[in-house]
């Protein structure tokens with residue numbers, strides 16, 4: 001438990017560094033070869049600790065999607081309605097994200113191919129979101 005709580009932001013640092021250059025990075029396990037996201041100190045597949053960061057292709061497929069008509073946070077009020085999705089990256093990991101750039105937010109659907117886009121997250125960092133490929 002303490003291992004999971006300890007240094008959570010530290011383990012994610014290469015991820016956020018990558019976003020400064022709009023590079024999507026995921027962790028790969030050298031023991032089992034599988035990728036995962038979100039960043040962790042050990043592999044969720046085999047519990048190995050032999051991890052490395054690699055640049056992802058930025059390509060993925062929508063696994064699940066929903067449209068939010070109420071803002072999740074007050075600061076998101078101007079964004080509604082917006083699409084929240086689980087995207088399966090080409091490298092394997094599934095990540096929660098937003099689908100952007102849609103003329104009609106309801107048109108994106110499960111199985112659509114998407115590619116990473118970036119939203120300014122402040123402090124030089126960017127947030128990975130996705131648009132239809």
Ligand SMILES: [Zn+2]
Pocket residue numbers: 029030031032033034043044045046047048
């Ligand atoms: Zn592993």
